[in-house]
Amino acid sequence: MKVFLSLLIASLFIVSNADAQKIFATRNGKIVFSAPTDDDVKAVNNEVTSRIADNGQVTFSLLIKGFRFKYAEMQEHFNDQYLESNKFPRADFKGNIVNLKEVNFTKDGSYKVIVKGDLTMHGITKSITANGKIDIKAGKPVVTCEFEVSMKDFNVDAAKVTSKVTVEVSCQYQ
Amino acid sequence: MLAFTVVGIITGGIIVYRIYTKPHRDVTREQGVQLSAQSLYDAFKTNETAANAKYLNKAIELNGEVAEVTTNQDGNTVVNIKTNDLMFVINCTFKIQPGELKAGQNITFKGICTGYIPDFNVVINEGVLVKIN
Numbered sequence: 001m002k003v004f005l006s007l008l009i010a011s012l013f014i015v016s017n018a019d020a021q022k023i024f025a026t027r028n029g030k031i032v033f034s035a036p037t038d039d040d041v042k043a044v045n046n047e048v049t050s051r052i053a054d055n056g057q058v059t060f061s062l063l064i065k066g067f068r069f070k071y072a073e074m075q076e077h078f079n080d081q082y083l084e085s086n087k088f089p090r091a092d093f094k095g096n097i098v099n100l101k102e103v104n105f106t107k108d109g110s111y112k113v114i115v116k117g118d119l120t121m122h123g124i125t126k127s128i129t130a131n132g133k134i135d136i137k138a139g140k141p142v143v144t145c146e147f148e149v150s151m152k153d154f155n156v157d158a159a160k161v162t163s164k165v166t167v168e169v170s171c172q173y174q
Numbered sequence: 175m176l177a178f179t180v181v182g183i184i185t186g187g188i189i190v191y192r193i194y195t196k197p198h199r200d201v202t203r204e205q206g207v208q209l210s211a212q213s214l215y216d217a218f219k220t221n222e223t224a225a226n227a228k229y230l231n232k233a234i235e236l237n238g239e240v241a242e243v244t245t246n247q248d249g250n251t252v253v254n255i256k257t258n259d260l261m262f263v264i265n266c267t268f269k270i271q272p273g274e275l276k277a278g279q280n281i282t283f284k285g286i287c288t289g290y291i292p293d294f295n296v297v298i299n300e301g302v303l304v305k306i307n
Contacts, residue, residue, distance in 0.1 A: 028247065028265070028267070044248075046248055046250065072197060079231075086231075
């Protein structure tokens with residue numbers, strides 16, 4: 001009986017382990033945004049946190065004050081006037097890989113993905129869809145993705161500078 | 175009229191010059207608010223709004239135990255500092271190479287706090303090592 005019970009428990013363990021989802025994470029992913037019409041309007045954030053699970057769930061978070069511009073003056077304007085980072089310190093994205101079936105997290109390779117979800121920034125949440133790529137290298141994902149964000153959508157009054165920015169995501173996961 | 179134009183051009187020139195040459199903040203010249211990595215985490219976990227008001231964009235001097243040393247995707251040194259939550263660290267990106275640091279060492283460093291990401295970390299950047307304790 002004891003043997004049977006321990007076998008049963010052991011088998012339960014094996015089954016639940018096989019079912020357990022695999023989660024990859026990073027604390028230091030990279031996101032760059034730039035204005036298509038002005039080379040100087042460009043900033044980098046190297047402290048993007050992100051999780052990507054093999055069930056397709058994807059999250060990204062970053063701190064607005066973590067964006068570094070070439071020019072200190074622009075960085076100040078960006079924080080104080082446009083994104084109001086004292087009031088809204090963080091931007092968050094929560095979404096899913098739409099075409100999850102086409103991605104094999106256990107096999108090295110390059111997979112095109114479509115990610116859809118909610119981006120919250122400057123106190124406003126909007127649904128966005130982005131095309132990107134997941135490269136699995138030695139079992140670890142690298143995500144690259146590019147999309148545009150309209151300033152108006154997030155109630156950012158930056159008309160003097162730009163109406164939209166291009167966002168480039170590049171995250172290496174552990 | 176000519177004098178006005180000249181003055182205008184010079185003033186405009188100075189404004190543009192200043193915008194493009196204003197230096198970035200240098201945390202080494204600032205007096206940091208001193209506290210432990212654990213107290214910084216506790217402050218954000220207990221009340222994010224209050225902690226933001228107190229620490230966001232401030233120079234802070236932290237002490238704590240090194241959990242791990244890594245490099246970010248652009249080659250800068252990143253030191254994660256332990257808290258009592260296994261999953262949560264203080265994530266500090268150094269602007270000046272801190273030298274050889276190892277997990278388990280207790281260090282004091284200075285940097286600028288950019289905020290809190292729940293379930294992940296508090297972020298400090300522009301980090302400089304003050305001392306190894």
